[in-house]
Amino acid sequence: MGACDAVVRIDNLVKRYGDLVAVDHLSLSIARGEVFGLLGPNGSGKTTTINCILQLLSYDHGDIQLFGEPMRPTSYQLKRRIGVVPQEVAVFDELTVRENVDSFCALYVGDRALRRELVNDAIAFVGLEKFEGFRPKKLSGGLLRRLNIACGIAHRPELIIMDEPTVAVDPQSRESILSGIERLNAEGATVIYTSHYMEEVERLCSRIMIMDHGRCVASGTADELKGMIGTGEKISVEVGRMDEGILERVRSLDHVRTAETDGGMLRVQCASGAHNLADVLGVLGDAGLAYGRVLSEPPTLNDVFLEITGRALRDEA
Numbered sequence: 001m002g003a004c005d006a007v008v009r010i011d012n013l014v015k016r017y018g019d020l021v022a023v024d025h026l027s028l029s030i031a032r033g034e035v036f037g038l039l040g041p042n043g044s045g046k047t048t049t050i051n052c053i054l055q056l057l058s059y060d061h062g063d064i065q066l067f068g069e070p071m072r073p074t075s076y077q078l079k080r081r082i083g084v085v086p087q088e089v090a091v092f093d094e095l096t097v098r099e100n101v102d103s104f105c106a107l108y109v110g111d112r113a114l115r116r117e118l119v120n121d122a123i124a125f126v127g128l129e130k131f132e133g134f135r136p137k138k139l140s141g142g143l144l145r146r147l148n149i150a151c152g153i154a155h156r157p158e159l160i161i162m163d164e165p166t167v168a169v170d171p172q173s174r175e176s177i178l179s180g181i182e183r184l185n186a187e188g189a190t191v192i193y194t195s196h197y198m199e200e201v202e203r204l205c206s207r208i209m210i211m212d213h214g215r216c217v218a219s220g221t222a223d224e225l226k227g228m229i230g231t232g233e234k235i236s237v238e239v240g241r242m243d244e245g246i247l248e249r250v251r252s253l254d255h256v257r258t259a260e261t262d263g264g265m266l267r268v269q270c271a272s273g274a275h276n277l278a279d280v281l282g283v284l285g286d287a288g289l290a291y292g293r294v295l296s297e298p299p300t301l302n303d304v305f306l307e308i309t310g311r312a313l314r315d316e317a
């Protein structure tokens with residue numbers, strides 16, 4: 001990828017808070033049209049990275065380029081091409097939903113008629129038409145988050161940065177937010193999405209960087225990340241009673257790491273490898289054991305994180 005194709009390029013970023021190294025020699029490059037996921041537990045440095053990109057924080061070392069140009073605190077022409085949805089809801093309590101979206105849009109768009117159209121579109125986009133005249137205090141947490149998004153995207157930015165936009169929202173708003181991001185991307189926006197919810201990142205992101213202690217511990221597509229580890233699928237089979245001899249035969253299969261029974265279910269954790277499910281069912285079939293439901297779950301991004309760091313992504317969540 002040439003430098004000009006990169007919407008965001010970070011080289012060797014270091015940010016310290018006193019003795020704490022919050023971002024530790026981080027480099028990344030994000031191409032136009034990507035939904036780039038920054039995944040990591042709380043405190044791993046995601047927000048600090050975002051705030052450095054936006055020049056809201058000064059940093060100790062490193063280069064940041066946006067749209068092929070160096071990003072500086074005074075790069076207003078670059079900043080207007082970015083939409084930010086911050087982690088904390090940041091809206092004006094005294095203004096209505098419509099007035100809030102309009103005042104953020106007015107930072108970048110002077111023409112009133114055009115702005116009216118953009119504000120209408122943004123409010124419709126997040127599904128807040130019925131709440132246009134409401135002040136933020138009257139909105140639920142999920143609706144507030146949607147207002148926060150409308151404020152960030154109304155001026156049609158090319159790069160949208162969303163910092164954990166679904167924390168503490170109801171399932172309906174979560175779905176609305178996720179499908180909204182998919183639509184923004186389909187319309188051409190490049191998106192940076194930070195989260196500690198691996199399911200969201202897996203659904204949305206074309207590429208993922210897993211962070212821990214300010215460092216990149218792994219990056220790639222979800223499938224590439226899963227391919228990097230030795231953990232394979234988890235197999236569950238409804239078996240009722242099962243004698244120890246059959247269990248031992250399952251355990252002796254090539255790629256089986258552990259096999260246990262619990263409440264009538266056989267649970268098998270495999271190492272990565274082909275035919276694991278067929279091999280396990282083969283043992284049961286050969287033993288003449290009737291079985292019921294069979295579930296095979298591929299490894300998750302949490303398994304990637306666990307294998308690389310020895311901890312679960314949600315340990316601290």
Ligand SMILES: Nc1ncnc2c1ncn2[C@@H]1O[C@H](COP(=O)(O)OP(=O)(O)OP(=O)(O)O)[C@@H](O)[C@H]1O
Pocket residue numbers: 017020022040041042043044045046047048049087196
């Ligand atoms: N203003 C600050 N002063 C001192 N330390 C800070 C400050 N802001 C963040 N930190 C520390 O820097 C580290 C990275 O924090 P950061 O907020 O970037 O992580 P994060 O991955 O975004 O976490 P979260 O999911 O909680 O937002 C943490 O150890 C945090 O405690």
